[in-house]
Amino acid sequence: MKSALIGFITCLFLFNCTKKEEKTVAKNIPYIISEENKTKIINNDTTPPPPKPPGWLVYGTNSFIIDNDSTVYYSQRKEVGRICISGIEEGDTIPYFIDLQPKDLIEIHKNYISDFIKTNYKTDFKNITFICSKTNTLKSKSFFALQNALKSNTQKGDFYHIRRTTQEEDTVLKYKKNNKYYDSEDIKWDKTKIKFLNYKIKA
Structure with missing residues (x-):
């Protein structure tokens, strides 16, 4: 017994x-x-897999880059509106050059991600967010903290998408981490992965 x-x-x-x-x-x-x-x-x-975003929309209004060491960096664009330009092709998914700078990348500790989103996300605006990863598999605490924060704070019309980092993000982040002077004109860009166009965004 x-x-x-x-x-x-x-x-x-x-x-x-x-x-x-x-x-x-x-x-x-x-x-x-x-x-x-x-x-x-x-x-x-x-x-079928979700369609790739067009090149001009790859960065959305908010981007979170998760580095190899799980550090999170944030960048923001003021607006994403109607593009006024000739030469945009249908199905064009090559990321456009946005003149991202090292100073535009803000490091965020994983413990403050939720508070950061609550404070900085607009309530009267459609927030288009991209979680950008340097690696193919996301399984860090930083990723789950970011994903949960976005799910908890998104409002009607908001959405987020997960993708690999672009050539421009990788390059700018490298210069930021090494604290080196950055000038986009000095970079030997792979033109098959980035598109340079002079365009204006209309609100």
Whole structure:
């Protein structure tokens, strides 16, 4: 009887541990960018990947860059409106050059991400946010803190998307971290990954 009771308590203990572990895993599921951008087949239903944003919308109004060491950097654009320019092609998804500067990237500690979004996000504006990762798999505490904060603070009309960092973001971040002088004209850009156009944004 005593051994049976001990066995029952042991099983109950193991069951509860497993249950807690399952909850933890389910709560923080790693996000794999390449997998999310593939066609999915679930129960014989085919779901195509989400369309890539057009080149002029790659940066949205708010961008959070998650570095290799999980440090989060934030940059903001004042507005994203109608583009007035000739030469924009339909289906053009190559990121446009936005003249990002090292001073535009603000480092945010993961413990203050939620408060930062509450304080800085506009309530009378459509916030278009991009979570940008240097790696293909996002599973850091910084990523989950950012994702949860965005889910809790988004309002009607807001949305966020997860993507890899662009060539311009990678370059500017490198100069910021190394505290070096940056001039975009000194960079040997890969023109297949960035598009240089003189354009104006109309509100």
